[in-house]
Every structure is written in C-alpha cells, then in structure tokens.
Amino acid sequence: MIKKLGMWIAIVIAIGVLSAVQERLSVPNYIVGLAILGLGAIVIGFQIESRVRALEERVDRKDYSGIINQLNGVRHKPRHQQPESLEAGGARASDIESAHHMVFEDFRWFGALLNRHLPDWAIEELNDTRFRGDYGPAIGRRYNVWYRACQVGTIQVSKGSGRLLERERVEEERSARVELDLNYLRFIPYQVAHNFVYQIALLIGAYDFEDGRVSRAKADAAAAGSLGGHLWEVVRKPESGPCFDFYVDGPYDLLKHTFDHWKTQGLDPMVEWPGDWERD
Numbered sequence: 001m002i003k004k005l006g007m008w009i010a011i012v013i014a015i016g017v018l019s020a021v022q023e024r025l026s027v028p029n030y031i032v033g034l035a036i037l038g039l040g041a042i043v044i045g046f047q048i049e050s051r052v053r054a055l056e057e058r059v060d061r062k063d064y065s066g067i068i069n070q071l072n073g074v075r076h077k078p079r080h081q082q083p084e085s086l087e088a089g090g091a092r093a094s095d096i097e098s099a100h101h102m103v104f105e106d107f108r109w110f111g112a113l114l115n116r117h118l119p120d121w122a123i124e125e126l127n128d129t130r131f132r133g134d135y136g137p138a139i140g141r142r143y144n145v146w147y148r149a150c151q152v153g154t155i156q157v158s159k160g161s162g163r164l165l166e167r168e169r170v171e172e173e174r175s176a177r178v179e180l181d182l183n184y185l186r187f188i189p190y191q192v193a194h195n196f197v198y199q200i201a202l203l204i205g206a207y208d209f210e211d212g213r214v215s216r217a218k219a220d221a222a223a224a225g226s227l228g229g230h231l232w233e234v235v236r237k238p239e240s241g242p243c244f245d246f247y248v249d250g251p252y253d254l255l256k257h258t259f260d261h262w263k264t265q266g267l268d269p270m271v272e273w274p275g276d277w278e279r280d
Helices: 003-027 029-059 065-071 098-107 112-115 190-204 212-238 254-266
Strands: 119-123 130-133 136-147 150-159 177-183 244-250
Touching: 065 150, 098 136, 098 150, 098 254, 112 119, 112 136, 112 190, 112 254, 130 150, 136 177, 177 190, 190 212, 190 244, 190 254, 212 244
Parallel strands: none
Antiparallel strands: 119 136, 130 136, 136 150, 150 177, 177 244
16 A cells, blocks of 8 residues: 555656656657656556566466466477468458458568567467458458467457448558457566567557657557556456457558568568577
8 A cells, every 4th residue: 555655656746747847848748748658658567567466376276387387488489381372371262352462462571570579479470361350250361479489379460440441442541450369468577468569559550750759659558558458357357367359450551661661672581581580
C-alpha cells in the first residue's frame, strides 16, 4: 500500500514538473502529451510485472518445468517454407482476389524483418496460405512463433478490412490484418513480450513519417493495453491459462517503406541472410 501511494505521489510530482517546464520553455502540448503517455506506459508495465509475479505465486499449480526449460533454451533457428504462390500454399484460385495477391506479395519478407528486430524470438513462415482467421476462412501468409527453443504461437496475415474490399481502390488504400496468438506469455519477461507486440503494431499501423514519435507512442500504448487486457483475463481465469491474442488492421506504411528501400538497394533478406538476422 505504501509503495502504491509513493508511486502515485511520484507521478503527480512528475506531471507537475512537466507542466512547469512546459510553461517556462514553451514546450508544445503534443510533446508533453507524449511524455505523459510514456510515463503511463511505464506505470502499466510495472503493474503488469508485479501482478504476474503475484499470480504465479498464488495460482500456478501445473508443472511447467519442461516449458520453462525450453523458454530458457537456445533460440530456434527458423526454417522458412515460403509458398511460391497463394495456390501453392493451399488457397483455392476461385477464392483469391487482387487484394489477396497484393498483401501476399507485400509481406514476402515479413518474417525476415521481424527476426531482424526480435533477437529472442524466431518467426518461421509456413507453406500454408488458407487458414481460419478471427472471422472465418482467410487467405494470406502464416507463421509459427518461437520464443527461444519453445514454439509458443502463430502469426497470420490476411487482407485488411474497409475500402480494401473495393477492388478498384486496392492500390490507393492498402490494408492488411495481422493476428498474433501466443501461449505461455506469463513466463516471458514483460519488456520482451511488449517489444514483440509493439513492433507489429508499429509496422502495420499508419505511420507519420514527418513525426514518427506520435506513431511510436501509439504503438507503445497499443502493446501495453493489449498486455494489460491479457493480464486481466489471466487473473480472472487463472485455472485456464488463456491464450494471448492481438490483432492490428492497417495500411502497413512502415513495413512497405522498409521493403521498398531494401528493393532499391538490391537486397533480398531471404538470400542475404535466409530469413534470419545473423547474430554473434
């Protein structure tokens, strides 16, 4: 109780200091807003870490020793099985639209990009282009997700919602839906899990290239909020150990910008480093 009171007092003091600095230095309101948002994310992270520790001590009675050993093991080396086409991965030609082809091509290096930014994770593409999404059958790309030596979940990429469904506007308004499902998240450090969700939110959402701080703050808040919601469900249903699920639907501005840059440099990550960033 005393620790919580001290934390809230510190937050109030920090906000007061920010207000004073803003008045004295004429700092723009949006900068102060981003600072407060960042402070809130730190507080949420602290709360999640402490709640998870308490939860494990209170309700975790199953034997997860084998899983934990894998989670602490040597990182799995991804072995990509990239499908050559949507049809080659199992999608029916009669179900495929131009939007499916566009997203399939645009996300050709998605696994390689995530592996570059997530050192403890391994994203491994499957030869599977027809699967069940959150709202029924979907077409796109599918990946296994590993945390070190343990396979913990999947990622699925399909066409997004909204105007992407109008074929004549596909090129003008790109959109993709990325669904992430993870198990055993309670045994993975918060910052590691947060960075994973943050990277997906940042790559898939709209990105402001004039001021990336705003986009990064939104991705940070989305990651913290989704992990906080998962903690709520874990506390509410500790006996079931619910799966963590997260999705984002967006124009994937930063992802496309990155891949366009790679193409101008003549770089193919599936050739240069076969879909996995080299590590010492």
